[in-house]
Amino acid sequence: xxxxxxxxxxxxxxxxxxxxxxxxxxxxxxxxxxxxxxxxxxxxxxxxxxxxxxxxxxxxxxxxxxxxxxxxxxxxxxxx
Numbered sequence: 001x002x003x004x005x006x007x008x009x010x011x012x013x014x015x016x017x018x019x020x021x022x023x024x025x026x027x028x029x030x031x032x033x034x035x036x037x038x039x040x041x042x043x044x045x046x047x048x049x050x051x052x053x054x055x056x057x058x059x060x061x062x063x064x065x066x067x068x069x070x071x072x073x074x075x076x077x078x079x080x
Contacts, residue, residue, distance in 0.1 A: 001044060003054035015054060017044065034061055 002018040019027065030042045041060035046053050 003044070003046070003057070005052070005054060015057075017057075030059070034059070 001020065001023055004016045004018075006014040006016070008014070034040055034042070038061035041058055044054075044057040044059070046055050048055065
């Protein structure tokens with residue numbers, strides 16, 4: 001797994017997460033566990049190598065009405 005941060009210089013940041021194909025099923029399994037038990041959580045954690053990397057991302061079930069992100073669809077394939 002790989003995480004990158006892009007600083008737009010406006011107070012807004014983009015975090016990109018690249019996942020290996022072998023890790024996809026594990027992520028799905030963890031999300032399924034959250035769906036069954038909304039008191040659980042899990043982490044995407046760094047090995048802390050390199051400079052300025054994402055250290056940790058915690059995934060948990062959010063309380064309703066406290067959203068500041070949305071889930072969007074898959075990328076559209078180029079048509080040319």
